[in-house]
Amino acid sequence: MPRQARIAPRECIYHVLTRGNNRQDVFKDNKDYQKYMEILQRYKGRYDFNLYHYVLMRNHIHLVLETSAKGKSLSEIMKGINISYAQYYKKKYGHIGHFWQDRYKSILISKDNYLLACGSYVELNPVRARIVEDPRDYRWSSMPYMPMAETTR
Secondary structure, eight states, rough: OOOOOOOOOSSSEEEEEEEEEGEEEEEEEEOHHHHHHHHHHHHHHHTTTTEEEEEEEEEEEEEEOOOOOSOOHHHHHHHHHHHHHHHHHHHHHTTOOOOOSSSSSEEEEESSHHHHHHHHHHHHHHHHHOOEEEEEGOOTTSSSSSSOOOOOO
16 A cells, blocks of 8 residues: 655745664764765755754654755655665665665644744754763754854843
8 A cells, every 4th residue: 555645845844853763773983974964965955955953863863954945845855865875874884674764754843932942852862862961062963053142141
């Protein structure tokens, strides 16, 4: 039976989650993380979408992105990124079989306070996983690149 088509309008913001099959690791070393970031950057330029927040965890990925009217659809973006990275990984490690668990999951979000809340949720993943105490210390996240508001006394 064919899969049901996704409803994913253009010019919308999505919280996207992709997991390794059976929650297996999708990143084994820093070169893997770097390769995913290169692929993400390549498709960002090619498919014209905005990337607001991201975190690459050992066995899953969160992206908060916005598609555009002149760019590609969410399904085309994620298909390109996920296939490219899976091919890289399978070649590097001799992996056979399914790489990603199911299809990616996507949640449509609004461009208001929820965008900030979702970004915070995404970028706090390494803290919740007890990898770092300060989310700015996690290298594979958009958090280190976010401008910090200066506090006044």
